[in-house]
Amino acid sequence: MVRFIVRRILQMAGVLVALSMLLFVWLKALPGGPVSAILGERATPARREALEAALGLDQPVYVQYIRFVQRALRGDFGASTAVIPGEDAFQVFLIRLPATIELAICAMVLAVALGIPLGYLAARRKGSPLDSSLVVFSLIGVAVPVFFTAFLLKYFVAVEWNLLPVSGKQDASLDATRVTGLLILDGLLTREWDAAWDAVRHLILPAVALATIPFAIIFRITRASVLDTMDADFVRTAEAKGLEAKVIRSRHVLRNAMLPVVTVIGLSLGGLLAGAILTETVFSYPGIGDAIYQSQRDKDYAVLTVLILAAAAIFVIINLLVDIAYAVLDPRIRTR
Amino acid sequence: MSATMSLKDDATPSTGPLLSVEDLRVTFQRHGEKPFTAVDGVSFDVHPGQTVGLVGESGCGKSVTSLALMGLLPKRGNRVEGRATYEGTDLLSLSDKEMRDRRGRDIAMIFQDPLSSLNPVVSIGIQVTEVMERHQGMSRKDAMPRARDLLERVGIPDPNARLKNYPHQLSGGMRQRALIAMALACEPRLLIADEPTTALDVTIQAQILALLKELVQDTGTALIMITHDLGVVAGLCDEVNVLYAGRIVERGDRHRLFARPRHPYTHGLLSSIPRLDSPRGEKLTPITGSVSDNLPWTSACAFAPRCSHALDVCRQESPPWEWESDGRGLRCFNPVDPEEVRRG
Numbered sequence: 310m311v312r313f314i315v316r317r318i319l320q321m322a323g324v325l326v327a328l329s330m331l332l333f334v335w336l337k338a339l340p341g342g343p344v345s346a347i348l349g350e351r352a353t354p355a356r357r358e359a360l361e362a363a364l365g366l367d368q369p370v371y372v373q374y375i376r377f378v379q380r381a382l383r384g385d386f387g388a389s390t391a392v393i394p395g396e397d398a399f400q401v402f403l404i405r406l407p408a409t410i411e412l413a414i415c416a417m418v419l420a421v422a423l424g425i426p427l428g429y430l431a432a433r434r435k436g437s438p439l440d441s442s443l444v445v446f447s448l449i450g451v452a453v454p455v456f457f458t459a460f461l462l463k464y465f466v467a468v469e470w471n472l473l474p475v476s477g478k479q480d481a482s483l484d485a486t487r488v489t490g491l492l493i494l495d496g497l498l499t500r501e502w503d504a505a506w507d508a509v510r511h512l513i514l515p516a517v518a519l520a521t522i523p524f525a526i527i528f529r530i531t532r533a534s535v536l537d538t539m540d541a542d543f544v545r546t547a548e549a550k551g552l553e554a555k556v557i558r559s560r561h562v563l564r565n566a567m568l569p570v571v572t573v574i575g576l577s578l579g580g581l582l583a584g585a586i587l588t589e590t591v592f593s594y595p596g597i598g599d600a601i602y603q604s605q606r607d608k609d610y611a612v613l614t615v616l617i618l619a620a621a622a623i624f625v626i627i628n629l630l631v632d633i634a635y636a637v638l639d640p641r642i643r644t645r
Numbered sequence: 646m647s648a649t650m651s652l653k654d655d656a657t658p659s660t661g662p663l664l665s666v667e668d669l670r671v672t673f674q675r676h677g678e679k680p681f682t683a684v685d686g687v688s689f690d691v692h693p694g695q696t697v698g699l700v701g702e703s704g705c706g707k708s709v710t711s712l713a714l715m716g717l718l719p720k721r722g723n724r725v726e727g728r729a730t731y732e733g734t735d736l737l738s739l740s741d742k743e744m745r746d747r748r749g750r751d752i753a754m755i756f757q758d759p760l761s762s763l764n765p766v767v768s769i770g771i772q773v774t775e776v777m778e779r780h781q782g783m784s785r786k787d788a789m790p791r792a793r794d795l796l797e798r799v800g801i802p803d804p805n806a807r808l809k810n811y812p813h814q815l816s817g818g819m820r821q822r823a824l825i826a827m828a829l830a831c832e833p834r835l836l837i838a839d840e841p842t843t844a845l846d847v848t849i850q851a852q853i854l855a856l857l858k859e860l861v862q863d864t865g866t867a868l869i870m871i872t873h874d875l876g877v878v879a880g881l882c883d884e885v886n887v888l889y890a891g892r893i894v895e896r897g898d899r900h901r902l903f904a905r906p907r908h909p910y911t912h913g914l915l916s917s918i919p920r921l922d923s924p925r926g927e928k929l930t931p932i933t934g935s936v937s938d939n940l941p942w943t944s945a946c947a948f949a950p951r952c953s954h955a956l957d958v959c960r961q962e963s964p965p966w967e968w969e970s971d972g973r974g975l976r977c978f979n980p981v982d983p984e985e986v987r988r989g
Contacts, residue, residue, distance in 0.1 A: 542762045543762055543763055543765070546756060546762045546764075547764070548717055549717060549753065550753075550779065550827065551776070551780065553745070554745075556775065560775070564767070565764065639765075639766055640765070640766055640811040640813070641765060641766075641811065
């Protein structure tokens with residue numbers, strides 16, 4: 310198990326190195342660039358050259374890359390030019406991270422807490438009106454793009470019916486105390502109930518929008534997997550032993566049916582990062598997704614580089630956690 | 646072998662049957678399809694300690710018979726008629742809960758594929774003890790030593806370690822032994838084995854059959870052996886029922902049935918098996934045609950289109966069940982002449 314984890318962490322380092330090279334070349338290839346962003350389109354060639362020399366942009370790409378890696382290893386990714394001007398790029402990531410963690414956790418909890426029980430229920434009542442309507446609903450969930458769902462929710466729930474806030478993550482006038490940066494948790498820790506409640510209200514719509522696709526996928530996989538497992542030979546063996554229905558359900562059906570669901574939850578968590586860019590942008594929710602959008606729009610390459618590398622690292626770490634969860638659930642992997 | 650015989654001879658006349666199946670009929674009805682009768686009026690008795698074989702090719706209704714007796718057929722899409730009297734109670738009229746209380750305690754079952762019949766994510770120990778927890782009110786802690794003894798009894802080496810193992814860590818033969826241990830955990834009076842050796846290597850098959858034979862002799866458990874393999878029947882069963890298309894076509898004592906098969910189907914089955922003592926170069930005689938040629942039992946003999954002995958009457962009337970003088974039951978208008986068999 311330890312060897313397995315160490316191997317996966319080494320793999321992660323490889324992934325990050327390869328990605329950083331790709332990213333570096335890709336950013337160089339983009340039109341515009343930091344010089345135009347700083348000086349504007351109408352700067353004289355002399356001024357541009359001077360700035361390029363100052364920033365080291367007149368060097369060959371591989372020299373620039375080596376310099377980038379040298380500085381990155383010291384934790385220096387450069388300063389933000391647009392998202393939070395002047396702030397260290399890595400600090401920008403840390404400032405924006407808690408909001409996205411909060412959003413992703415809520416969306417995932419929502420998707421899992423609804424997807425698994427409903428998937429199980431639909432499988433048990435296969436062919437019933439409940440099953441059919443859930444299947445149709447989940448199909449819509451997968452098919453409709455996140456930004457569209459987000460716009461619909463925002464337009465109707467927030468703007469037309471005025472039930473929930475339109476954007477942001479907390480009302481600034483509350484002046485809530487910061488402890489961890491996770492606003493709901495902070496509100497609970499400091500007993501500022503109004504702050505916690507306000508954060509929850511801000512989180513509902515983005516979380517629902519972000520949860521639709523993972524919910525639909527988890528629901529469908531759970532349903533299919535439970536149906537499959539109910540027909541398994543070992544369930545018939547359990548029936549032949551005369552075991553009580555609830556033991557058969559929990560020990561024999563659900564435990565086996567959960568294996569593919571865990572895989573899908575892991576994959577969906579990766580997908581949440583992509584979904585977060587769209588959702589956070591629509592709701593102006595100040596997390597990493599919103600920062601990625603801003604930094605690429607305003608050519609804040611230092612921040613963009615940090616965020617994309619961080620997103621990749623998070624993705625790989627989540628996959629590692631899923632693999633560990635899988636090994637815990639399935640002895641065939643654990644005791645190979 | 647003599648021990649098996651004596652069991653039957655002791656058991657048959659003195660006590661009543663442990664299980665009496667009368668006119669069992671199972672009809673499958675899928676939505677929008679023609680109903681299909683898989684088991685068409687099957688009757689047989691199982692006496693305490695007796696081993697009864699149900700033999701036939703795929704689709705003859707032998708497995709459906711066992712699942713119907715266990716109450717394990719899918720809840721929807723089928724109709725089960727007839728009676729299956731187990732110690733005075735009709736199993737087929739029991740509620741789901743009552744049947745659940747009996748399964749694993751009074752009647753246990755062993756299935757064909759030992760790997761897929763075991764839960765891959767639950768340890769062998771728990772899979773053995775759960776049946777004792779359920780029926781004997783034992784705690785898992787108390788049941789574990791019993792489970793250990795059971796594994797040892799069915800010939801699994803190092804049982805303490807095996808209790809903690811998962812099915813994928815056991816060999817095929819060991820898995821089937823573990824399933825047998827689970828079936829015997831509550832000392833059932835009747836064991837149903839549905840093709841228990843089909844998925845195993847030949848050498849392992851022999852071991853498992855020897856184990857089953859030894860266990861039923863030691864414990865006095867009655868056994869219904871479901872198989873397509875006449876070799877299995879020859880080594881194990883006291884009485885043999887040959888099924889064709891959902892009906893029993895011949896029944897008899899194992900020795901007589903093998904020595905002088907009367908139904909052309911039984912005869913065909915025996916002729917299609919290679920024998921060690923047959924002359925070199927002799928060809929095997931397969932049964933021609935397939936089950937798709939079958940006629941409906943209601944107005945003919947289902948086997949007639951494939952039968953070398955078929956008369957005109959076989960295609961016009963359904964042959965009745967008749968008892969022969971030697972205690973053999975037969976469903977045939979034109980049985981094979983015993984003299985013909987002897988001549989080969």
